[in-house]
Amino acid sequence: MQDVSKNVRVALCGNPNVGKSSLFNALTDSRQHVGNWPGVTVERKSGYRVYRGHRIEIVDLPGTYSLIASSKDEEVATKYIIEESPDVVLQVVDSSNLERNLYLTMQLMEFGKPMVLAMNMSDITEDRGDSLDLDVLKRFLGAPAVRTVASEGIGLEELLDAIVGVAKRIPVDRRVGYGELEATISDLRDMVERDAEISSRYPSRWMATRLIENDSYVKGLLADRPIWKDLEAYLSNIDREEGEMDLADSRYTVIDEVVALSCKRCKPKRSVSDSMDRVLVHRYLGIPIFLILLWGAFELTFSAAAPFMDLIDAGFAELGDWVAGNVRPEWLASLLADGVIGGVGSVLIFLPNIVIMFMILGILEDSGYMARVAFLMDRLMSRVGLQGKSAIPLIMGFGCNLPAIMATRSIEDRKDRLITIMVTPFMSCSARLPVYILFAGAFFSHMAGTIVFMMYMIGIAAAIFTAMALRAFVFKGEPSAFIMELPPYRLPTTRSVGVHTWDRAFLYVKKAGTIILLGVVAIWALASLPFGVEYGSEASWIGAIGKVIEPLVEPLGFDWRIAVALLFGFVAKEIIVGGLMTLYGAGQNENALTDALKADGSLNQVNAFGLMTFSLLYMPCVATAGIIWGETRSWKWTMFSIVYGIVLAYAIALLIWQVGGPLFG
Amino acid sequence: MFDETKREGPSLADLPIGAKAFVESVKAKGSIRGRILAMGLVPGTALEVVRKAPMGDPIEIVLKGYHLSLRSGEARAVKVSSTPVGTLRGIEKEGR
Numbered sequence: 001m002q003d004v005s006k007n008v009r010v011a012l013c014g015n016p017n018v019g020k021s022s023l024f025n026a027l028t029d030s031r032q033h034v035g036n037w038p039g040v041t042v043e044r045k046s047g048y049r050v051y052r053g054h055r056i057e058i059v060d061l062p063g064t065y066s067l068i069a070s071s072k073d074e075e076v077a078t079k080y081i082i083e084e085s086p087d088v089v090l091q092v093v094d095s096s097n098l099e100r101n102l103y104l105t106m107q108l109m110e111f112g113k114p115m116v117l118a119m120n121m122s123d124i125t126e127d128r129g130d131s132l133d134l135d136v137l138k139r140f141l142g143a144p145a146v147r148t149v150a151s152e153g154i155g156l157e158e159l160l161d162a163i164v165g166v167a168k169r170i171p172v173d174r175r176v177g178y179g180e181l182e183a184t185i186s187d188l189r190d191m192v193e194r195d196a197e198i199s200s201r202y203p204s205r206w207m208a209t210r211l212i213e214n215d216s217y218v219k220g221l222l223a224d225r226p227i228w229k230d231l232e233a234y235l236s237n238i239d240r241e242e243g244e245m246d247l248a249d250s251r252y253t254v255i256d257e258v259v260a261l262s263c264k265r266c267k268p269k270r271s272v273s274d275s276m277d278r279v280l281v282h283r284y285l286g287i288p289i290f291l292i293l294l295w296g297a298f299e300l301t302f303s304a305a306a307p308f309m310d311l312i313d314a315g316f317a318e319l320g321d322w323v324a325g326n327v328r329p330e331w332l333a334s335l336l337a338d339g340v341i342g343g344v345g346s347v348l349i350f351l352p353n354i355v356i357m358f359m360i361l362g363i364l365e366d367s368g369y370m371a372r373v374a375f376l377m378d379r380l381m382s383r384v385g386l387q388g389k390s391a392i393p394l395i396m397g398f399g400c401n402l403p404a405i406m407a408t409r410s411i412e413d414r415k416d417r418l419i420t421i422m423v424t425p426f427m428s429c430s431a432r433l434p435v436y437i438l439f440a441g442a443f444f445s446h447m448a449g450t451i452v453f454m455m456y457m458i459g460i461a462a463a464i465f466t467a468m469a470l471r472a473f474v475f476k477g478e479p480s481a482f483i484m485e486l487p488p489y490r491l492p493t494t495r496s497v498g499v500h501t502w503d504r505a506f507l508y509v510k511k512a513g514t515i516i517l518l519g520v521v522a523i524w525a526l527a528s529l530p531f532g533v534e535y536g537s538e539a540s541w542i543g544a545i546g547k548v549i550e551p552l553v554e555p556l557g558f559d560w561r562i563a564v565a566l567l568f569g570f571v572a573k574e575i576i577v578g579g580l581m582t583l584y585g586a587g588q589n590e591n592a593l594t595d596a597l598k599a600d601g602s603l604n605q606v607n608a609f610g611l612m613t614f615s616l617l618y619m620p621c622v623a624t625a626g627i628i629w630g631e632t633r634s635w636k637w638t639m640f641s642i643v644y645g646i647v648l649a650y651a652i653a654l655l656i657w658q659v660g661g662p663l664f665g
Numbered sequence: 666m667f668d669e670t671k672r673e674g675p676s677l678a679d680l681p682i683g684a685k686a687f688v689e690s691v692k693a694k695g696s697i698r699g700r701i702l703a704m705g706l707v708p709g710t711a712l713e714v715v716r717k718a719p720m721g722d723p724i725e726i727v728l729k730g731y732h733l734s735l736r737s738g739e740a741r742a743v744k745v746s747s748t749p750v751g752t753l754r755g756i757e758k759e760g761r
Contacts, residue, residue, distance in 0.1 A: 066703035071696075099729040100705050213699060241698065245691060248702035252710070283719055375734050379720040382736075388723075481697040481739055482723055483704060486732040 008056045008167045011081050013108065014092035015101050016063035017368070017487040019120045022496050023092050023150035024060045027160075043409070044076075051160045054167075059086065065100070065485075067107040068213050071412055075217055081111055082202060087167045089113045090159075092150070095125040095132060096488075098259050099252070105141060106251040109174050110206040114166040115143035118159055122147045129265055136262040142172030151493045175205065178250045184238055185209060191234065195227045211235060212243040273368075273488040280369070286376045293369075294395055297360045301353055301399055302430070308352035316345030331528065338535060339524030344517060348509070353430075354403050355505050357396060361407065362500040366492035370410070371484060378482055384464045385471030387411070387482055390420040394463070397427025398456075401624045405631055406504060413480035419470050421628060422641055423463040425620040428456050431573045435615045438577055442594045443608040451609070455616050462617055462648060507630075523571055542567060556614065556650070557607030557657040566614065572621045606664050610656040618649035677712070677726070678740035685713045686745040693742035701739065705729045709749050 014020040028047025045060040061080055062073035081089060089108055093101045108115060117137070125132060137145045144162040148155035178185060188208035193199045198207075202221065210218040211231065222228050280289060320337040327333035364370050370392060378388030386394075389411045397404035404424050411417040436455050440448035526542040533539040538547070538560070546564035553563045561583040568579035577593075584596040597603055619642045620628065629638040680686060688710045693701050705728055706712075712728040723736045 066699065068696075068699045068703070097729075097731050100731055103703060103705065241694075244698060245702060245707065249707045249709075252705060252707050277716075281716065281718070281725075283717070287719055371734075375718050375723060375725065378736065379718060379722045481700060482734070482736045483697070483700050483739060484734050485704075486725060486734055488732075 006054055008054050008088060008163065009084075009086045010056060010058045010088045010090050010163055011077075011086040012058050012060045012090050012092065013077060013081075013104065014063060015065050015094065015104060015485075017485065018063075018092050018094040018097075018101065019150045020060070020063055020092045021499070022493065023118060023120060023148065024058060025495060025499055026150050026153050026156055027056075028058055049160070052164065054164055056160065056163060058090075064104065066104060068210070068215050072414065073412065078217055081108075081113065085113075087114065088163050089115045090118060090163060091115065092118045092120050092148075093145075095119045095122045095130075095147075096128075098132075098263060099255050102255045102258065103248075103251055105143075106176050106254060109141070109143075109176070110203065110209060112171055112173070112203045112206070114169055114171040115141070116159065116162045116166060117141065117143055117145040118148045118150070118155070119145050120148045120150050123149045123152075123154075131264045133262045133264075137258065140174070140258045140262065142174035151496070176251050176254050178209070178247060181212070181243060181246050181250070184212065184243065187234065188212070188231065191227055191231055192222075195225050198222065198225060198227075209247060212238070212240055212247060214240055214244070276489050277372070277486075281372050281376060286372075290373055290376060297357075297364075298399065300360065301356045305352035305356050309349050312345070312349050312351070316341055316348070320345070331531070334528055334535065335521070335524060338528075339521050340517065350400055350402065351505065351509065353400055354508050355501055357399055357403050358501045358504045359497060361392070361396070361403075362497035363492045365410075365500075366490065366496055368487045368489045371486050374484060375486060382482075385467040386420060386423075387413070387416050387480065388484075390416065393420055393424060394427055397424045397429060399430055401425050401427065401429050401620060402508065402627050403504065405624065405627045406507065408631065415475040416480050418632065418637065419467050419475060421632060422470060422637070422644075423466045425624060425641060425645060426459045426463040426466065426617065428459040428616055429573075431621065432616055434574045434577045435569075436612050438580075438594065439597070439608045439612050442597045443603070443605045451612070455612055458613055458652075459616050462652075466644070466648075508627075523568065555657065556610055556653040557602075557661060558611065558614075559602055562611060566618065569615065570619060570622060572623070573615060576615055604664075606660040607657055609660070610653040613656060614649045614653040616649075617645055617652060619643075619645040674744045674746060676741045677714075677735075677743040677745050678724070678737040680714045680745065682714050682716055685711065686747055687711055687749040689744040689746045691743055693739065697739060697742075701735075701743065704733055706743055711749070712745075 012020060012024055024045065024047065028049055033046050043062075046057060047060075048055055048057045050056070059080065061077040064071075064074045064077055067074055067078050080086070089111065091101075091105055091108060093105070105115075105117065119132065119134065119137075122132070132147075134145045134147065144166065146155055146159045146162050148159055185205065185208045188211055189204045192204040192207050198221070207218055207222075211222075212235075222231060280286060282289075320341045323341060324333050324337040327336060361370075364373075373391055374388030376388070377391035381387050381390050390408075392410070393404045393407040396407055401424050404427065405421050408417050408420045408424070411420060432455070433452075436452045437448075440451040444451045523542070526545065527535050527540050529541050530539075533543075537543050542564055543560070545567065546560040549563050550558075550560040553559075553566075558566075561580070564583060565576045565579035569576040580597075581593050584593055584600075597608075619625070625638055625642060628641050629635065632638065674689060675686075677686070677688075688706050688708055690708055691698060691701050691706060710728055712726050715725045715727055715732065717724045718734075721737075723734045724740055725732055725734045727733075
């Protein structure tokens, strides 16, 4: 009946928050591949499914509201559909929010590809008594519409049947009538069609409308063609702003008609969601409620993770001891035990934190609460050069900077995201706490708590200062827009939270694991060479480096031992304490270290405070630096983050010692 | 078209909580313009201001059956009127 070849490539599109990921997971099971789109850090997910003799490959395009290439996500989606020519374009539509969802449909229709609509969340619409006539919808849009509930796996077979049915068929021609603009579109089409190569590759009507909308991607395709001069001259004579509005207006007019004819009683009611919002985003209660939830999330993250962390810690210690005792030659045992096992262990120990934190974040995200947090915090955050969506990553940073930086993916605007990534390392993560506890305990016994609290405040101040400076000097110009949907609250599904958590945990282990491995091996080599020295002692290369940089840190009131400990701290900041134990010969006993530090005449309250501040601010740990590179794909920004942190830490510690030393020393 | 340079009508940012209005035109420039239009803020669309965030910004509105938040900066670029007839395009949509 159909002569479809066995391979069917499907582009999966849709607005954000319509259950696109759930559908993708349900369709592809777990046969998925996660990567990045070439050149951008937008995540690319693809998967496949074998269905009735067809291998159906599904590529998950970024969630977008429209397809004018104004953001990276939209450009990626446009480029895939137009350049890689999928056999079927599958749009996931939130049936309970038809009008806005169909706007994307109108734009997808212009590509002239076979289309299928998955009318998702149809249970919600039916529960509230709507009736949606799928046949009418199909007749108007020229694409089969299938009722689905992705989270429960309902409608998948019908959807796959529809996909196979339209694949590689000549698509039904459906177009939006643009009224008065048709004459302009027709002129532009004629001009585009003079270029045979371009018009054989791209639909000319699509190009004409995108030119009116000033689409940078289409402009880029035409910029070096001979016809561009004429097009440019023509475009400069029409009111494109007016035209852009007319196009949007016409699309929504068609949508209104389609919805009126196909849907009875499609009057969205969200009484439950509305009453939740009356409390959760209340003008005065909203922020306090958020802070309480946040505190609860932290409590849960750390208390629930603690036993697992102890287990991992003990496991690695055991393994390290075994290797140290049984592997020969000795240098290899040391490399494996002190370097690889110690280093990898110091990364994996955070895995329980990461898993639990992403589970909580996944629940908050899928429920729709995250969008409310961005709404509540936007004003405050935008005052300091950030925006509402920066709030979550920064707060997570107090737990661990690493997942925090991964969480910045929810910020679409590139500049806002970069600034957020750059200031996240100043959020004092839990790994820095042992350093504060040690020094505050040793030198500020009666007011240790206050001193630790001050560290957190100094970190926040550094973040605010940095964000404002970057906004004022580096990312000048038009501030990003904040136009965000507040989706209705929904119950998160176990599956979607599970998949999200697994993806993030896997990325953490993979990225941090490779980079930290390099880092720890390098530090191990410095601490153990030349052969035969005591690990990390004055005679080792790292000790020599410590001696060399001692004059540099002397103005801060630090000696070579502290310099070496700070070098160790680059791997992971809690190693500073371990490093000092070795250097002060305190064994594994923290009380002995406290006594040794107190007995060391060169240390007092002022340089102890300086050291705590320095530990807080100086460069992110290796794993975080690795993630910064992974997320920004920019050596420049990764280096900036490292160098800037050191410079800032140095400046402030210098100020503390030079001013505070004479005053209190 | 109207001579819009002479007549600066009220914008979405001027509306109090609970106010209902119709979009008259969108004055935003560049890529923000496209985003505002794509979200359904096209001339003639009925909308209602639901609430404002702490410190009065951003604002939350309902249109086309869904909730949208935007900063007052963007909201100022959306001109509104109390009746859908103020626009020549004026395709009257369901007048809530």
